[in-house]
Amino acid sequence: MRVRLEDVARAASVSPKTVSRVLNDEANVSDDTRQRVLAAMQAMDYRPHPSARSLAGHRSFLVAMLYDNNDNPASTYLAEIQDGVLEACDEHRYSMMVRPLRMRSGDFIRRLDALIADHHPDGVVLTPPITDYAPLLKRLREAGVPHASVSPAHRGKGIIGVRMDEQQAARAIVEHLLALGHRRIAHVVGIADHGASRWRLAGYREALAAAGIAEDPVLVVQGAFTFGSGVEAARKLFALKKRPTAVFAANDDMAAGVMWAAGEYGIKVPHDLSVCGFDDIPLARQLWPALTTVRQPAREMGKLAALQLLEVVRDRSPGRLAQVGFSLEVRDSTARVP
Amino acid sequence: MRVRLEDVARAASVSPKTVSRVLNDEANVSDDTRQRVLAAMQAMDYRPHPSARSLAGHRSFLVAMLYDNNDNPASTYLAEIQDGVLEACDEHRYSMMVRPLRMRSGDFIRRLDALIADHHPDGVVLTPPITDYAPLLKRLREAGVPHASVSPAHRGKGIIGVRMDEQQAARAIVEHLLALGHRRIAHVVGIADHGASRWRLAGYREALAAAGIAEDPVLVVQGAFTFGSGVEAARKLFALKKRPTAVFAANDDMAAGVMWAAGEYGIKVPHDLSVCGFDDIPLARQLWPALTTVRQPAREMGKLAALQLLEVVRDRSPGRLAQVGFSLEVRDSTARVP
């Protein structure tokens, strides 16, 4: 049969409440008692019943991860974040549930309310692009549900989660191209209202400006974070009288599209054209030539965001916006200007 | 404050137990009473407390979806399945939790036991390739946890879930190539011990045999379901003295790799070479030329598997292995033999 808290109490010769204290890391337990209780738990392989804990303790031990399954970034990115969040939840014995939500759908808030009413998550992790959807944030605040964001565009105080300096990273990768002698560097932009698109574009501009190069508007083309949009953007660039010698795409999927299109035009990468991306998805290493890109540690970011959240949930700490570093993955798709 | 079952009972002038009966669709409630109770629930926007239900009723209203995050198929495939499972769970007011498990890892079973002991899922959905991992199935049976599989390789009785006739689908797509006049048709195989790889290879062979074409072993090359492995497989094929005129890759990622490699070799698709894949991932439509492939309705399969599972869980029905149809998506990457 199931081992209950009461059984542990009896085995350790203490009251149930004391076992409960140990279980919840509360103060006011002598070290000696604590050890005895822990030993008994271990020996009996005690597993607290989450529903009982939740019912009596008015908390759910549940973290919900919200994502937009309509207008979302590459699913590999989300999957990595999900794994990271899950890892953090596991470590703290929280469970995680995932909720796809459609930002553009009219019942967004109703569905959010249903989630809260039905499951009472102790906290919520937000992923791009819904990290910055004002009605969502407002509703969460009203409902008193703590939330942490992965790569929020907003930087207001009270925002907790994880960010990466994407602008700095974008600048770094463009500087890598500049160092190779490139001067006509194109940029394929991501979906317009995503923070990621803005930061990466800003980094591109910053690098050019710092090098004293005037931006040529025809070299900045709109994409949509998909492979196909990368192909299309590249075709526009290749149709120019004066083609770029390098392309910085705002993510790897689009960079792959650019390389694909280069193949169509008989343009050799990296000999005739350097291409680089952003994110370092698994595909980046599989392309040929392997893609030079910025590594964004999505899994780690998911984990860190969840850890920030759990700190707030458990210790009522104020929480903070952590920052993770990036790294330049210089591979074979970039070379000296022809 | 929270609306409780007792409040609904008072409003409907019945006992709490009767409300509970209505909530759980039990028999022995007069139609009249049932209507009154349902109306009261609606009016008060009653939301049963899952933990209370779970604690008293000895069930968790929880479905766990297990996947292998090491040796897994494309994450877009898993993400689609996940969305489908979630949809089914939502409809039945079950919650879903996801669990990455590493088949090759030594503590697989220990982690599974922990999942069961900690969360008591009422049922489990298995995704390829762990649908056929014997120790897992054995443990689930021992623990009495019902489980449904998406595309199980095994067909024993008692297996519930969803399948697609992949062999038939593979045969159909190869027949499409044959109809275009191709005779030297290559096949890029997936990871060896995945059911998907075997079925697709079998379908390929069946189609050739039916057309009276002897299989040429050099045209069957090993891949690993990744883009990169498709590139490598294609290079081997293109190095042959007598190249194939068509390639059927066991999934879309590898097919994309084949097309990529074709670009390197100056081979025009579909003019010089027809290429087709399997799965119909989003990328298939974005490639240029758009990829001819078999549509596997992953989302629907996830949903159906979960529905089968829930039927078993809720009605103690025996459950069955449902089957979904496939469709050939003939696009621009296949053409008449040169």
Next chain:
DNA sequence: TTGAAAGCGCTAACAT
């Protein structure tokens, strides 16, 4: 067909 009482396994609030 309906209801009353007991209790699921744990924690809050209050003792001591």
Next chain:
DNA sequence: ATGTTAGCGCTTTCAA
């Protein structure tokens, strides 16, 4: 530092 009591919101068992 530890224990006692009551009760979280629902379902079970049993009776009417």
